[in-house]
Amino acid sequence: xxxxxxxxxxxxGYFGARxxxxxxxxxxxxxxxxxxxxxxxxxVVKGFHDTVHLTPxxxxxETLTDNAWQxxxxxxxxxxxxxxxEQIRPAVSDKTYILPLLNGMDHIAALQHxxxxxxxGGLCQIYATLNAKNEIEQVTSLHRxxxxxxxxxxxxxxxxxxxxxxxxxxxxxxxxxxxxxxWEKYLFLSTLGAVTCLARADTxxxxxxSGGAQYIETLFTEVLGVITAAGYQPRSKVINQLLKTLLNxxxxxxxxxxxxxxxxxxxxSRAIVGALVERADVTQQSIPVLQACWVQLQLLNGRE
Numbered sequence: 001x002x003x004x005x006x007x008x009x010x011x012x013g014y015f016g017a018r019x020x021x022x023x024x025x026x027x028x029x030x031x032x033x034x035x036x037x038x039x040x041x042x043x044v045v046k047g048f049h050d051t052v053h054l055t056p057x058x059x060x061x062e063t064l065t066d067n068a069w070q071x072x073x074x075x076x077x078x079x080x081x082x083x084x085x086e087q088i089r090p091a092v093s094d095k096t097y098i099l100p101l102l103n104g105m106d107h108i109a110a111l112q113h114x115x116x117x118x119x120x121g122g123l124c125q126i127y128a129t130l131n132a133k134n135e136i137e138q139v140t141s142l143h144r145x146x147x148x149x150x151x152x153x154x155x156x157x158x159x160x161x162x163x164x165x166x167x168x169x170x171x172x173x174x175x176x177x178x179x180x181x182x183w184e185k186y187l188f189l190s191t192l193g194a195v196t197c198l199a200r201a202d203t204x205x206x207x208x209x210s211g212g213a214q215y216i217e218t219l220f221t222e223v224l225g226v227i228t229a230a231g232y233q234p235r236s237k238v239i240n241q242l243l244k245t246l247l248n249x250x251x252x253x254x255x256x257x258x259x260x261x262x263x264x265x266x267x268x269s270r271a272i273v274g275a276l277v278e279r280a281d282v283t284q285q286s287i288p289v290l291q292a293c294w295v296q297l298q299l300l301n302g303r304e
Contacts, residue, residue: 001164004029004069004091006084008038008056010128011101012075013136015145015170017045017052022168027057029087035060037134044135047169048143067093071161074100074111075124078271081107085114092118097157099147103256104271105186105230108150117154121178122147123185144171148178183232188242190272191220193257194293195246197269197300200262204252215289216246222287226276229283261300269297 001024005016008028020026030038035058045052069091076084081102092098098115100107101124111119123146127139149155162174175181192203195216199206206212220243228234246253260267277294280287 001025002068002070003027004059004072004088005075006072006088007075007080008034008043009075010130010136011124011126012073013043014045014126014128014138014143015073015075015101015124016056017043017054017136018143018169019165020054020056021052022165024165027059029059029061029064029091032060041134044133046131046135046137048138048141061087064088064090067091067096069093069096070164072096072098074098074102076102077266078102078104078107078268079266081110085111089114094118097161099145101145102271103186103189103268104275105182106271106275108182112150117151119150120147120154120158121150121175121182123178123182125185144173146173146175146178146181148175148181150179180233180235180238183227184235184238184242186272187220187223187227187232187239188246189255189257190276191216191223191242191246192253193255193269193272194223194290195219196254196258197261197273198289198293198296202252202254202258203246204249207247207249213247217243219289219293220246222280222285222290223276225285226280226283226287226290229285230279261297267297267301269294269301273297 003019003024003026005012005026006029008030016026016028038056038058043054043056067090072088072091092115096118098111098119099122100111101122125142125144129137131137149158158174165172195206196202257267257269257272273294277291
């Protein structure tokens, strides 16, 4: 299968390398600096159980002309989305599916505005980082992509993609309800990001304090109320499990948002937290804790 992966950071590089390992024809669309580094050093993925060395096929916006891609995977941070939407235009045909792995939800409407029913729903779950040698390190065994149809007419294409992608060395699932899964990841990720960024601590430390559990539960409830008003239909079993995970005192959890903010890196705070505050403003919902987190994130990031 011919696949274009946009971005070769920890997420794009990991899943792209695994797809190439499975025999697919994979190319990476990257910025010039990253292209030069990968050309010089190759792409190295230190998996939880193995190591992959890849000499990647690299493209930049200036060299992207082929539109025979069957699948384009978007593995970039939300601040780069507008630029990427324009960059991939020469690569998209009426036989191309676009699978975004971005956090949040607002990117779907932005992509559909340009590419309509070529856009699928999708999410990934992985904890991987770039080390000092620019190698991708998988920190835990979790490595999963879930994708699915946003319109009934896409279902046949989704099943065909799932069949062609069988045999990859990560968990791949064609979902019957990808929209709910995306909302639920957003619920978990935004709650985790907000509670840890506001408290400047992981969940284990937060839960060790007086009122820590109530603080997490309050933020979780605020986020749930916002996304329910936005169209999410709550699935109680999933919601209870997500909250249970957040309240687990045995495991210290932080989010990618927390790691980026604490490191001073470009973050997705607007897409993950700011977008929820904007939705709540429209529906006139009271979200005092989430609002406090957004104020702090704007100050930390120079008012995004």
